Amino acid sequence: MKTVYKAHILYTKERSHFEVLENGYVVVDDDGRVTGVAADLATLDSEDAVVIDFGDRLLIPAMNDLHVHAPQYHNQGIAMDLELLPWLQNYTFPEEMKFANRDYAERMYRRFVGDLWRFGTMRACVFATVHTESTRRLMQLFCEAGMGALVGKVGMNRNCPTELTESVEAMVQGYEALIKEWGSEASLVRPIITPRFIPSCTPEMLRACGQLAAKYQLPVQSHLSENKDEIAWVKSLEPESTCYGDAYDRYGLFGQTPTVMAHCVWSEGEELELMKRRDVMVAHCPTSNFNVASGMAPIRQFLNEGLRVGLGSDVSGGHDLSIFRMMVYAIQVSKMRYQQNHELPFLTLAEAFWMATKSAGSFFGSVGSFEPGYEFDALVIDDSDLNHDNYSLLERLERYIYLGDDRQIVRRFCQGKEI
Numbered sequence: 001m002k003t004v005y006k007a008h009i010l011y012t013k014e015r016s017h018f019e020v021l022e023n024g025y026v027v028v029d030d031d032g033r034v035t036g037v038a039a040d041l042a043t044l045d046s047e048d049a050v051v052i053d054f055g056d057r058l059l060i061p062a063m064n065d066l067h068v069h070a071p072q073y074h075n076q077g078i079a080m081d082l083e084l085l086p087w088l089q090n091y092t093f094p095e096e097m098k099f100a101n102r103d104y105a106e107r108m109y110r111r112f113v114g115d116l117w118r119f120g121t122m123r124a125c126v127f128a129t130v131h132t133e134s135t136r137r138l139m140q141l142f143c144e145a146g147m148g149a150l151v152g153k154v155g156m157n158r159n160c161p162t163e164l165t166e167s168v169e170a171m172v173q174g175y176e177a178l179i180k181e182w183g184s185e186a187s188l189v190r191p192i193i194t195p196r197f198i199p200s201c202t203p204e205m206l207r208a209c210g211q212l213a214a215k216y217q218l219p220v221q222s223h224l225s226e227n228k229d230e231i232a233w234v235k236s237l238e239p240e241s242t243c244y245g246d247a248y249d250r251y252g253l254f255g256q257t258p259t260v261m262a263h264c265v266w267s268e269g270e271e272l273e274l275m276k277r278r279d280v281m282v283a284h285c286p287t288s289n290f291n292v293a294s295g296m297a298p299i300r301q302f303l304n305e306g307l308r309v310g311l312g313s314d315v316s317g318g319h320d321l322s323i324f325r326m327m328v329y330a331i332q333v334s335k336m337r338y339q340q341n342h343e344l345p346f347l348t349l350a351e352a353f354w355m356a357t358k359s360a361g362s363f364f365g366s367v368g369s370f371e372p373g374y375e376f377d378a379l380v381i382d383d384s385d386l387n388h389d390n391y392s393l394l395e396r397l398e399r400y401i402y403l404g405d406d407r408q409i410v411r412r413f414c415q416g417k418e419i
Helices: 070-075 084-100 102-118 132-145 168-182 203-216 228-237 244-249 269-278 286-291 299-304 323-341 349-364 393-403
Strands: 003-014 017-028 034-038 050-061 063-069 121-127 148-152 189-191 220-224 259-263 281-284 309-311 378-381 409-414
Touching: 003 349, 003 393, 017 349, 017 393, 050 349, 050 393, 063 070, 063 259, 063 281, 063 309, 063 323, 063 349, 070 084, 070 102, 070 121, 084 102, 084 228, 102 121, 102 132, 121 349, 121 409, 132 148, 132 168, 132 189, 148 349, 168 189, 168 203, 220 244, 228 244, 244 259, 244 269, 281 299, 281 349, 286 323, 299 309, 299 323, 309 323, 309 349, 323 349, 323 393, 349 393
Parallel strands: 003 050, 063 121, 121 148, 148 189, 220 259, 259 281, 281 309
Antiparallel strands: 003 017, 017 034, 050 378, 378 409
């Protein structure tokens, strides 16, 4: 049986503008997919459908987080006065060692998944740790919650503590065990091949990661050109590569299967051209880029050149899990870049919203919009406490993005099911 939801509906089919339907309707079938959206119910195929009226509330697509480190949840808001590499060595790696303990992993991961839900993030690309059992538990928690996730057991075997070093053979065996359980393309929760970054992986491990991605047709996630010191380090470790992106490409980890790379703050020239050719997606993480002093990613340039861009919280380099606030920070970062050169215009609200919903959602399939055929991932926002003076619907959404929080999210849906 189909379900019809009535509310003030706002979404972005295109990045340039919002679709706004005052007292509109969206029809969802039993499979959790949208079959129609319109201002007039009579124009939709809604015979025998159950109608649920959300009244004066806003109905928007749910959020998607394209880059977040689940085991760093405990460190959120800590060591924000360090740059990337010392932050990793002194805080991040010691915290990730604790996930050898499955009880500790259970406690932290359960809170992490709960907070993603709280902030309205229904899908996420997630880094776990090298530990297969705690990664398995994280995937189980996403399954139990009914939320979508691509979860990566991290590959690393050099330039890291011994406790986080894993042999290539053990990494492959751990992945194949997880793939056996969650290998179906139809699953909401799936593995994603996750070499941490070039400095943490020997050529043998990178090659094995590329082979796993090709053999099982799994997506890939990692970090790219986040920090200038990191880029120089990669050049010394992979001297035959022409750029950081080429180092991944040589191992089959740069668009040979769907690929998302976090940060890309300093991607330019040949690397940028390779990203375009390979359709590598960018996970823009503005708070993390500021907190670990990486820089300001040229997102307007990326969009103008046709790259796909989504938003990531990058906890705990980023201090905030809310993708709504990532929209705000992304706009602010683009304004600072505009002040530097006055060449490219800064991001609009529609563009930031589109990156968080339809663009980021594309990495998970037909996700992030209310167009027919899209999976119904949605949030119902009760902004009555913010709407005190008859604001327009777009103004209400903007005020929620800038001023609201999880308390105004009153209903959450993933793949058509209320979560």
